[in-house]
Amino acid sequence: MLLDTYGRTATDLRVSLTDRCNLRCTYCMPEEGLDWLAKSTLLTDDEIVRLVRIAVTRLGVREVRFTGGEPLLRPGLVSIVQRCAALDPRPELSLTTNGIGLEKVAPALRDAGLDRVNVSIDTVDPETFHRLTRRRRLDDVLRGLAAAHDAGLTPVKVNSVLMRGVNDDQAPDLLAWAMEHGYELRFIEQMPLDAQHGWTRREMVTAEEILTSLRSRWSLVPEGDAARGSAPAERWLVDGGPYRVGVIGSVTRPFCGACDRTRLTADGQIRNCLFAREETDLRSALRADPAELGGIEQADERVAELWRAAMWGKKAGSGIDDPTFLQPPRPMSAIGG
Ligand code: SAM
Ligand code: SF4
Numbered sequence: 001m002l003l004d005t006y007g008r009t010a011t012d013l014r015v016s017l018t019d020r021c022n023l024r025c026t027y028c029m030p031e032e033g034l035d036w037l038a039k040s041t042l043l044t045d046d047e048i049v050r051l052v053r054i055a056v057t058r059l060g061v062r063e064v065r066f067t068g069g070e071p072l073l074r075p076g077l078v079s080i081v082q083r084c085a086a087l088d089p090r091p092e093l094s095l096t097t098n099g100i101g102l103e104k105v106a107p108a109l110r111d112a113g114l115d116r117v118n119v120s121i122d123t124v125d126p127e128t129f130h131r132l133t134r135r136r137r138l139d140d141v142l143r144g145l146a147a148a149h150d151a152g153l154t155p156v157k158v159n160s161v162l163m164r165g166v167n168d169d170q171a172p173d174l175l176a177w178a179m180e181h182g183y184e185l186r187f188i189e190q191m192p193l194d195a196q197h198g199w200t201r202r203e204m205v206t207a208e209e210i211l212t213s214l215r216s217r218w219s220l221v222p223e224g225d226a227a228r229g230s231a232p233a234e235r236w237l238v239d240g241g242p243y244r245v246g247v248i249g250s251v252t253r254p255f256c257g258a259c260d261r262t263r264l265t266a267d268g269q270i271r272n273c274l275f276a277r278e279e280t281d282l283r284s285a286l287r288a289d290p291a292e293l294g295g296i297e298q299a300d301e302r303v304a305e306l307w308r309a310a311m312w313g314k315k316a317g318s319g320i321d322d323p324t325f326l327q328p329p330r331p332m333s334a335i336g337g
Pocket of ligand 2: 021022023024025028029068069070098120333
């Protein structure tokens with residue numbers, strides 16, 4: 001098991017498949033000038049599948065989510081999903097994507113064993129989309145969403161970040177659109193994880209502001225803590241239900257006490273928190289000669305031991321409210337959101 005000193009158990013693994021992306025969302029990446037991870041440091045498909053196998057067979061991981069950067073840019077994605085779906089015990093498999101290219105690959109992903117997708121879309125207005133992502137790809141994203149829905153990768157969840165003065169007036173429109181299409185919408189508070197360190201608390205649109213904006217059109221009744229479990233999203237029934245909208249108040253309503261996440265970066269580092277400033281290198285252990293450790297079983301157990309130690313050191317909380325808080329050097333796009 002992946003335990004920490006506060007009694008939490010990590011059963012949900014986030015795997016970043018690449019730090020590259022075909023969008024440039026302003027809250028995530030700069031327009032240009034961001035260095036990519038060096039190719040030689042990137043895990044191969046085999047190394048990723050081996051780590052997922054170690055996680056599910058030795059460490060109690062039950063859910064695996066592929067993310068990035070943009071995971072659909074990874075050429076081996078379908079095969080990685082297929083090989084992870086063949087593991088015993090079989091983990092639940094999901095994907096977080098910006099949706100570009102999903103139109104083509106959604107059926108193959110479903111056939112490979114993918115269970116669900118989350119698609120990130122912050123606006124359904126083409127001009128606002130361009131302003132937020134610096135690209136004109138809204139139609140691709142909408143077609144990707146529809147294809148995921150048609151392929152049965154359901155429930156299709158939609159993640160939206162609101163930016164003050166850009167799309168913060170569009171929350172009710174987004175909810176109306178999501179309800180119309182049967183997508184589960186969740187708003188995420190903007191976090192200090194952008195590569196250009198441009199986040200400020202004053203500019204962040206809070207969970208409370210998002211709820212106030214939605215209440216201008218609907219009545220919202222909280223679904224309650226029991227339904228939330230370890231999920232970061234608090235959910236509200238819209239006009240009595242059955243449709244629910246989620247809000248992830250990562251900054252103003254932190255859920256660190258219930259966190260069950262462990263994160264693997266595309267270059268083989270374990271992070272026990274989005275905001276951690278330390279990482280544990282599994283890549284070197286993975287690339288060590290198994291013969292020197294007595295065989296592949298022993299080599300896998302060495303990797304598992306390093307992973308357990310990395311999670312044991314997890315801090316109680318993100319520390320964002322601490323005056324000494326420092327943003328981690330690694331940006332969201334290279335951590336895997
Ligand atoms: N490219 C894929 C996507 O956009 O879904 C996967 C990676 S992206 C880093 C994962 C999620 O993190 C997206 O929903 C995105 O909106 C969110 N995200 C990125 N930067 C963020 C930030 N600074 N604060 C809050 N959420 C952020
Ligand atoms: Fe790319 Fe996702 Fe970051 Fe947007 S949020 S720039 S789509 S990695």
